[in-house]
Structure formats: C-alpha cells, structure tokens
Amino acid sequence: MAISSHDIDLIDGVSDTVHVLRQGEALAPGEVFARADRMREAGLMQPRRVKRHTQLALPRCKREDTFFRRMRHNAIAIKEAR
Numbered sequence: 001m002a003i004s005s006h007d008i009d010l011i012d013g014v015s016d017t018v019h020v021l022r023q024g025e026a027l028a029p030g031e032v033f034a035r036a037d038r039m040r041e042a043g044l045m046q047p048r049r050v051k052r053h054t055q056l057a058l059p060r061c062k063r064e065d066t067f068f069r070r071m072r073h074n075a076i077a078i079k080e081a082r
Contacts, residue, residue, distance in 0.1 A: 008033075012047035020044065034060070 005011055011018060012033060020027040022042045032038050033050045046054070053060040053067070058074075061067040 006044070008039075008044055008047045009049070012049055 003011065003014065018033065020032045020038070020042050027042050028035060028038045033047055034054065036046055036051075036054075039046050045051075049064075049067075050060060058067075058070060061070060
C-alpha cells in the first residue's frame with residue numbers, strides 16, 4: 001500500500017519505508033527522517049519521534065511502549081550507578 005501526505009508524524013507512525021520527495025525527485029535514500037538538513041531542504045519538519053530520540057541521544061524506537069521501556073531502564077541504570 002502507498003500513502004502520500006505532508007503529515008510527517010502520521011507517515012512515520014504507519015510506514016516501514018518512506019520516500020521523501022522534493023519537486024518530484026527523491027530527496028535521499030535511507031533514513032531520511034533522521035537527517036534534519038534534508039528534511040529542511042524539503043520544507044518539512046522531522047517527525048516528533050525522531051526529533052525526541054535525537055535530542056535524547058537514544059536509538060530510535062518505532063513504538064512508544066518500547067521508547068518508555070528504554071527510558072525506565074536507563075533511569076534505573078543511572079540511579080543504580082550513583
């Protein structure tokens with residue numbers, strides 16, 4: 001199935017493979033959402049999930065429950081290290 005939208009968070013949430021286009025041309029191969037410079041070049045924002053993971057220097061998680069499980073694990077590890 002193919003979907004076309006400017007709702008980046010929707011696309012990020014439902015897609016396994018994404019092609020970002022600028023003026024009908026593919027912008028970049030691979031994980032383009034992680035490349036803020038390429039997203040700006042296309043006039044788009046990074047998906048919130050990707051931006052959040054980048055800001056926290058965490059590996060990206062597709063599902064929120066995986067993200068929160070990792071956050072809890074990291075918080076426990078930090079607490080135990082003190």
